[in-house]
Amino acid sequence: MGSTPLIQVDHLTKRYETSADATPVLKDISLTINSGEFVAIMGPSGSGKSTFMNILGCLDTPTDGKYTLNNRDVSQMNVDELAQLRNQTIGFVFQGFNLLKRVAAVDNVALPLLYAGIGKAERNQRATELLEQTGLGRFTQSLPNQLSGGQQQRVAIARALANQPKLILADEPTGNLDTQTGSEVMDIFTRLNKEQGITIILVTHEADIAHYAHRLVKFVDGKIVHDGGVQAA
Secondary structure (H helix, E strand, C coil): CCCCEEEEEEEEEECCCCCCCCCCCEEEEEEEEECCCEEEEECCCCCCHHHHHHHHCCCCCCCEEEEEECCEEHHHCCHHHHHHHHHHHEEEEECCCCCCCCCCHHHHHHHHHHHCCCCHHHHHHHHHHHHHHCCCHHHCCCCHHHCCHHHHHHHHHHHHCCCCCCEEEEECCCCCCCHHHHHHHHHHHHHHHHHHCCEEEEECCCHHHHCCCCEEEEEECCEEEEEECHHHC
16 A cells, blocks of 8 residues: 555535535545555435545535645645646546446547547547456447446446546445446456555445445544544444
């Protein structure tokens, strides 16, 4: 496991209400995640874990406190800078796959490369290689509705890897999958973490999914109540 901080969160607070004295969704969160870690985040609905993941993913900004990602102070970035950092550093995997329905698998995977300004030939080559790595080499031209849920999630993982991210944020990635398919998807995350050293942060409600991680962070009422071994899941 790496010892270099990839994520540093210091006294982070988040409020959505306009009132300054409104109860914050996140309350004075401080956390360090090193490069190469595999972290599961758990907590009941409304605990703040989704808000925290949105901030980590540069989809939202803190009200107070500091967030440093890959040695860059995210807290002070504007919208364009956040978008660039997302595209260069982070891969996202969602419960609902979030694939373009009328676009072939290879073009779904290539989408982040298009946003990054990569030429078509290189995009297609890279996307095809990633589909092969995730076991979908025969399905490059398949539309999402021609694929099973597990296959769609593999496409989503391949897309998350397109720009060779340092960090993958996975929000309930097995939530729409059966147990066997979910295990297969988690095996891919495990391999990416172990063999490529990609930092994985995973939100899940399922204790058995959390056990794939090396570290568990639990949120309750906007605070971290556990940060340590996964056995506490």
